[in-house]
Amino acid sequence: MITEEMEARLRELVATQRLAVLATYNGEHPYCSLVAFAATPDLGQLLFVTSRHTRKFANLQCHGEVALLIDDRSGDETDLRRAMAATAVGRAEEVPPDQAAEARAVYLARHPQLADFVDAPTCALVRVQVRTYHVVTRFQQVMVYEVAR
Amino acid sequence: MKLLVDLRGIGETDRAQVGGKAFALSRLVRAGLLVPPGMVVTAEAYRQHLTGTGLGGRIHLELERKRFKDLRWEEMWDAALRIRNMFLNTPLPPHLRQALADGIGERWAEVPVVVRSSALDEDASGSSFAGLHESYVNVRGVEAILDHVRLVWASLWSDAALLYRQELGLDVGRSAMAVLIQQLVSGERSGVVFSVHPTDGTRAMVEAVHGLNQGLVDGTVEPDRWVLDRASGRLVGHHAPQRLAAVRPSGNGVGLEALPAELAATPPLDEREVVSVYELARRCEDLFGCPQDVEWTYAAERLFVLQSRPVTTHAAEDGQRSWYLSLRRSYDNLQKLRQRIEGELIPAMVAAAEGMAAVSLADLSDPQLADELQARLETLARWKGIYWDELIPFAHGARLFGQVYNDTVRPDDPFEFISLLSSGGLASLKRNQAMAALVSQLREDRSLAAVRDGTSDELPDQFAADLDDLAKQVGIPDGVSQPGPARSALLRLLREAAREGAMSVPAPTIATPALEEGFLAHFAGAERARASDLLDLARASYRLRDDDNIYLGRIEAEVNRALEEGRRRLTARTGLSPELLEAQQVVAALRDPAYRPEPVESTAKTQTGLISRARQLIGQPAGPGLASGHCRVVHRPADLFDFRAGEILVCDALDPTMTFVVPLCAAIVERRGGMLIHGAIIAREYGLPCVTGVPQATELIHTGDWVTVDGYLGIVILASEGADHGHPDESDT
Numbered sequence: 001m002i003t004e005e006m007e008a009r010l011r012e013l014v015a016t017q018r019l020a021v022l023a024t025y026n027g028e029h030p031y032c033s034l035v036a037f038a039a040t041p042d043l044g045q046l047l048f049v050t051s052r053h054t055r056k057f058a059n060l061q062c063h064g065e066v067a068l069l070i071d072d073r074s075g076d077e078t079d080l081r082r083a084m085a086a087t088a089v090g091r092a093e094e095v096p097p098d099q100a101a102e103a104r105a106v107y108l109a110r111h112p113q114l115a116d117f118v119d120a121p122t123c124a125l126v127r128v129q130v131r132t133y134h135v136v137t138r139f140q141q142v143m144v145y146e147v148a149r
Numbered sequence: 150m151k152l153l154v155d156l157r158g159i160g161e162t163d164r165a166q167v168g169g170k171a172f173a174l175s176r177l178v179r180a181g182l183l184v185p186p187g188m189v190v191t192a193e194a195y196r197q198h199l200t201g202t203g204l205g206g207r208i209h210l211e212l213e214r215k216r217f218k219d220l221r222w223e224e225m226w227d228a229a230l231r232i233r234n235m236f237l238n239t240p241l242p243p244h245l246r247q248a249l250a251d252g253i254g255e256r257w258a259e260v261p262v263v264v265r266s267s268a269l270d271e272d273a274s275g276s277s278f279a280g281l282h283e284s285y286v287n288v289r290g291v292e293a294i295l296d297h298v299r300l301v302w303a304s305l306w307s308d309a310a311l312l313y314r315q316e317l318g319l320d321v322g323r324s325a326m327a328v329l330i331q332q333l334v335s336g337e338r339s340g341v342v343f344s345v346h347p348t349d350g351t352r353a354m355v356e357a358v359h360g361l362n363q364g365l366v367d368g369t370v371e372p373d374r375w376v377l378d379r380a381s382g383r384l385v386g387h388h389a390p391q392r393l394a395a396v397r398p399s400g401n402g403v404g405l406e407a408l409p410a411e412l413a414a415t416p417p418l419d420e421r422e423v424v425s426v427y428e429l430a431r432r433c434e435d436l437f438g439c440p441q442d443v444e445w446t447y448a449a450e451r452l453f454v455l456q457s458r459p460v461t462t463h464a465a466e467d468g469q470r471s472w473y474l475s476l477r478r479s480y481d482n483l484q485k486l487r488q489r490i491e492g493e494l495i496p497a498m499v500a501a502a503e504g505m506a507a508v509s510l511a512d513l514s515d516p517q518l519a520d521e522l523q524a525r526l527e528t529l530a531r532w533k534g535i536y537w538d539e540l541i542p543f544a545h546g547a548r549l550f551g552q553v554y555n556d557t558v559r560p561d562d563p564f565e566f567i568s569l570l571s572s573g574g575l576a577s578l579k580r581n582q583a584m585a586a587l588v589s590q591l592r593e594d595r596s597l598a599a600v601r602d603g604t605s606d607e608l609p610d611q612f613a614a615d616l617d618d619l620a621k622q623v624g625i626p627d628g629v630s631q632p633g634p635a636r637s638a639l640l641r642l643l644r645e646a647a648r649e650g651a652m653s654v655p656a657p658t659i660a661t662p663a664l665e666e667g668f669l670a671h672f673a674g675a676e677r678a679r680a681s682d683l684l685d686l687a688r689a690s691y692r693l694r695d696d697d698n699i700y701l702g703r704i705e706a707e708v709n710r711a712l713e714e715g716r717r718r719l720t721a722r723t724g725l726s727p728e729l730l731e732a733q734q735v736v737a738a739l740r741d742p743a744y745r746p747e748p749v750e751s752t753a754k755t756q757t758g759l760i761s762r763a764r765q766l767i768g769q770p771a772g773p774g775l776a777s778g779h780c781r782v783v784h785r786p787a788d789l790f791d792f793r794a795g796e797i798l799v800c801d802a803l804d805p806t807m808t809f810v811v812p813l814c815a816a817i818v819e820r821r822g823g824m825l826i827h828g829a830i831i832a833r834e835y836g837l838p839c840v841t842g843v844p845q846a847t848e849l850i851h852t853g854d855w856v857t858v859d860g861y862l863g864i865v866i867l868a869s870e871g872a873d874h875g876h877p878d879e880s881d882t
Contacts, residue, residue, distance in 0.1 A: 002849065077206040078213075080210055138214065139210070140765060140767045143763055143764060144764045145761050146762075147760075
């Protein structure tokens with residue numbers, strides 16, 4: 001069954017990949033950045049950490065709507081059919097202080113080597129509240145998964 | 150790495166470059182046996198061709214379109230044909246072409262040759278996969294040889310090879326094919342010898358035919374067969390068939406020729422020669438260290454070895470694969486099949502349906518109805534068996550033609566040949582014409598004004614009779630001679646079709662004489678007549694492939710009529726919902742009033758954490774065009790009568806009994822895949838976009854969904870009506 005099979009592949013993709021391409025917008029043009037992400041178990045939130053002085057952080061302060069691309073490309077010609085890509089669409093915001101401990105734990109479980117970065121006073125832990133994942137397999141097969149709230 | 154190697158120059162470590170067949174022959178050459186001179190186009194040449202032209206990436210895109218386990222045999226054939234056309238239409242990179250043309254031209258510019266596959270892993274395992282790849286006999290000239298090298302390369306991805314992809318370890322990135330080019334030895338007598346009889350380890354077997362051994366290998370010429378005692382080499386038996394024909398070089402290939410009386414009366418080998426052939430096999434066995442299956446030929450009284458490979462037990466066949474392989478039939482076989490289908494099977498199917506239609510079911514007692522239903526179920530099962538064993542194989546006629554057409558014309562579109570097959574005579578089109586006539590009558594006839602407005606279902610006699618005829622052709626076996634829900638449903642559909650511009654008419658036949666002449670112009674004399682006969686066979690194959698379903702559908706409709714009668718009686722008795730009763734439960738319950746059937750359970754869907762919906766689905770581009778509209782998902786025949794003009798028909802498997810709604814469609818989407826299936830055929834007839842082979846189409850798409858069908862790319866896009874692809878929540882590709 002495509003639905004269940006692709007959902008399982010989506011979960012595996014999110015669990016195995018460490019980096020995602022974050023797309024933000026400054027009101028004039030889009031901007032892409034590579035971020036180290038972690039997902040909550042229900043896939044409802046994608047977390048990443050950024051310095052508050054980056055272009056992406058400035059962008060999402062003004063425009064919270066973002067997209068993240070997570071994929072498993074290998075770089076050869078078979079990628080067209082074999083690689084999988086999931087675009088998460090949602091709203092980004094800095095994690096509120098009362099929820100920071102829990103989010104920090106989720107993030108560091110995935111990226112323990114980034115502990116100093118997470119705790120640096122100049123960095124922000126950002127969460128993207130994902131509304132939908134648009135999952136592309138076999139180059140042209142697309143399923144949409146909505147996160148139940 | 151060398152691109153060309155002489156058979157005499159192949160070393161012990163070269164197997165991975167020259168393939169199993171050429172490697173074995175090189176060992177025979179070194180051992181001093183008589184082998185026709187030859188050279189090998191190495192696997193390196195294949196790899197250079199794939200990387201130099203980008204063909205590897207294209208093959209990968211074709212084969213990974215969907216999961217292999219989701220591919221039907223027809224889709225495998227379609228994929229293999231597309232790949233074959235890629236090889237046919239992709240020239241060799243200049244440096245490779247130059248190197249091969251120089252090497253081949255030095256030795257084979259003027260000599261007829263055989264171009265044979267030598268797959269890298271062939272015959273190395275314990276299993277035999279003979280016949281999966283192509284070989285060509287009597288090829289002349291450098292250009293023709295290079296063409297056939299590409300065809301042999303393409304056969305690495307033949308439909309049969311795809312069927313055995315796991316055993317063969319087929320992988321676009323790793324698999325390659327070597328090609329053996331050998332001088333054609335035009336043997337007068339040829340055959341096969343097994344140094345150990347395949348079913349008796351104490352014996353050996355020699356098979357021989359007059360002429361070349363292609364006739365024996367492909368089964369068109371029955372051989373003389375001798376059995377020998379392995380220990381003593383003595384002859385212990387001879388089976389002589391009726392010798393009718395021989396395969397001999399002819400034109401640019403081979404042809405089947407009738408045997409003159411003198412040869413027909415003479416076994417191809419005398420006893421001394423049979424023993425010589427057996428001794429040859431024993432020498433091969435000694436050389437390779439295991440029992441051998443050897444192809445040989447006698448030319449000018451000299452005994453040549455054409456091939457030697459281990460005697461293997463064939464890989465255990467599952468029924469489906471052996472059935473599929475049995476579909477590959479010769480022209481002669483298909484001609485016989487055509488006579489049987491047209492002369493016997495179709496008339497018998499019509500008679501069976503008519504016989505059942507004449508029975509008044511309401512007059513039968515319950516036990517009599519049970520017997521009638523049981524008999525009908527058995528009749529249907531028998532016809533379904535015939536359908537699979539004889540009618541589907543006849544569809545291969547269209548495929549056989551397609552391959553010849555593509556080899557000859559080299560069109561960009563590998564399915565261009567289908568345009569030539571459409572002759573407008575499909576039974577489903579005739580039925581649709583009858584329906585169109587009723588629709589225009591309904592639209593224009595003043596006496597039908599109340600019917601047209603929907604205020605009355607009362608009909609004038611002639612219109613009622615014509616409507617009744619139509620009803621029986623669209624899955625209403627009881628007809629609509631009286632007012633009732635069935636008549637209302639059919640009239641509702643006709644009213645819908647009568648709306649201005651609602652119905653499309655079949656596209657003008659694309660099979661212009663120019664296209665046909667363009668094909669036939671490649672042939673002259675007797676070959677032209679043969680090509681014309683093949684086209685005629687293909688047209689019959691195409692037409693009957695559609696029509697046979699209409700006739701089978703009539704039998705099915707009669708079974709359903711009895712089933713519905715049974716269900717109706719039982720529903721009244723048990724209170725169970727009629728669709729919950731299986732046919733055999735109905736039979737049992739009609740026979741035994743005490744029997745209480747258990748309703749059939751439907752399986753519950755599993756819950757997942759996320760809410761899913763399909764956004765874009767992949768299938769095959771089976772009918773070019775682009776259309777958007779609301780979907781009508783057809784789960785059961787009754788859904789067809791709700792069809793609205795301009796909707797997109799989505800179904801599991803469209804058969805001709807359902808295609809009366811096609812004139813109302815904007816496009817067709819089908820779960821079942823293939824380019825020569827009914828949905829694709831009828832879509833082409835009406836010029837509609839069509840995508841077939843969309844897995845789970847009827848589950849992922851829902852009635853009312855707005856979709857765009859891209860018949861060029863073979864994709865179906867689901868989006869809200871008028872949705873712009875730029876909307877942030879909807880853009881994803």
